[in-house]
Amino acid sequence: MSAEKIALVTGANKGVGLATARQLAERGLTVLLGTRDAEKGASAATELAEDGGSVRPVRIDIADAASVREAAALAERDYGRLDVLVNNAGMLIRKPAVEVTAEDMRPEFETNVFGLVRVIHAMLPLPRRSRSARIVNVASDSAMFAKTTEPGSMFARSHESFVYSATKAAVNMLTVKYANAFLDDPELAHIKVNAVTPGYVATDLNNFNGVRATEEGARASVHWATVGDDAETGGFFSDEGPMPW
Numbered sequence: 001m002s003a004e005k006i007a008l009v010t011g012a013n014k015g016v017g018l019a020t021a022r023q024l025a026e027r028g029l030t031v032l033l034g035t036r037d038a039e040k041g042a043s044a045a046t047e048l049a050e051d052g053g054s055v056r057p058v059r060i061d062i063a064d065a066a067s068v069r070e071a072a073a074l075a076e077r078d079y080g081r082l083d084v085l086v087n088n089a090g091m092l093i094r095k096p097a098v099e100v101t102a103e104d105m106r107p108e109f110e111t112n113v114f115g116l117v118r119v120i121h122a123m124l125p126l127p128r129r130s131r132s133a134r135i136v137n138v139a140s141d142s143a144m145f146a147k148t149t150e151p152g153s154m155f156a157r158s159h160e161s162f163v164y165s166a167t168k169a170a171v172n173m174l175t176v177k178y179a180n181a182f183l184d185d186p187e188l189a190h191i192k193v194n195a196v197t198p199g200y201v202a203t204d205l206n207n208f209n210g211v212r213a214t215e216e217g218a219r220a221s222v223h224w225a226t227v228g229d230d231a232e233t234g235g236f237f238s239d240e241g242p243m244p245w
Contacts, residue, residue: 004054006079007225008071010034010062010119011089013044015203016138019218020086020225025053027226029084032075034060036089062089062115065122072122082126084225086136087116090167092205097162105163112167116174127191135193136224137175139236141200143168146244171195172236172245179234192233196220199238 007024011017013035025031025048033048033055035041041057048055060071075082091111095104116137127133141147142165147155158165175195182188198217202210219239224231236243 005029005083007084008032009086013040016198016214016217017088019214020221023222030054032058036061063111068118068122081129083130084134088138092164094160097159108163113170133191134225136221137195139171139195140168141197176234194224195236197238
């Protein structure tokens with residue numbers, strides 16, 4: 001079994017996920033670069049490996065239970081544990097709030113919420129075996145009630161991200177519930193799980209209109225993926241510190 005820490009980052013072939021994988025590799029972790037597209041994943045992993053990182057592409061579609069099970073089986077077979085899990089993969093479908101139907105909501109919930117639970121459930125035996133496991137769930141500023149209830153703010157008026165904001169609010173609640181459940185289980189109490197927001201990063205989710213670079217957006221994920229045993233669990237953070245719910 002490797003002495004190096006093993007990390008899995010989902011949605012890691014581009015954007016904030018790729019920056020997260022890069023920064024974790026720079027810190028000496030062996031990174032499993034999770035991606036739906038095997039070719040893009042191989043290209044991204046090669047790029048990071050050329051910079052000296054220990055990076056391996058792993059195909060994982062978090063909306064597909066069989067794909068998630070296969071990724072968990074690979075990690076189990078080749079590493080025997082998982083020290084870091086960064087649930088970064090997500091999707092956003094823009095549609096005006098007043099036009100959204102229940103059926104319209106399903107794809108984003110399937111990926112952003114059910115996919116996150118699917119991955120944690122399948123992978124949980126692996127962080128159970130780590131001495132200091134960390135799970136990071138990537139949420140969003142748009143999930144914050146403090147911002148979405150601020151009259152006239154960008155977040156109060158971002159009606160086309162109606163479903164996305166709801167899914168990321170669910171991610172925050174799931175993070176708290178997982179943290180509480182882990183603390184009450186002696187075999188899981190060593191696992192720290194926190195939610196983070198990357199901020200308004202320029203990615204394809206927002207047509208590259210964001211004001212932050214992907215390297216900045218990855219900072220909170222990397223910090224909470226590598227914190228010590230005295231760190232908090234069940235919180236919501238940016239790279240500047242705690243965020244209001």
